[in-house]
Amino acid sequence: MAKHLLSKATYARLEAEIAHLEHDVLPEVADKIGRAREMGDLKENGDYHAAKDEYGMFNDRKNLLLSILEDSELATPPADGEVGVLSTVTILFAGDDADDAETYLIGHIEEKRTEQGIEVMSPVSPIGSALLGHKEGDLVSITLENGAKISVTVVKVAN
Secondary structure: OOOEEEOHHHHHHHHHHHHHHHHHHHHHHHHHHHHHHOOOOOOOOHHHHHHHHHHHHHHHHHHHHHHHHHOEEEOOOOOOOEOOOOOEEEEEEOOOOHHHOEEEEEOOHHHOEOOOOEEEEOOOOHHHHHHOOOEOOOEEEEEOOOOOEEEEEEEEEEO
8 A cells, every 4th residue: 555645636746846846947956056166166166065955955855756656646535524534624622612623634744735724634643543534523532652642523524
């Protein structure tokens, strides 16, 4: 089974980002490195070192995305009203006021949709994995990594 479950849109966005990095960004930064080399002494050439650092950063991002896509598959939508990967779930921690309910997208961090302002919760985190399969109104008991026990109520599920 794949380690990463992604939506079709996120998979396509990551493929497009890789192509952009490979065909546009990295060649442009490589040109910067070449121009900076022509300036002379590389030991004290700030432009050269900055360009090399920039190239490394973008190349690392490309390699990270490649490794994510190599070990991923498209997530299948969960049953209606049931928490699954790619569900948006609103939960309320025991003892909190209803106004303190928190909403999360259950999925890979690359699923983050900043325009919606919803945080992402990993489906393999203690809370995320405990929520999987539950429905609205369920009280879920969770044991955290440090051994502490908490309870949350599933307030709303959107798939």
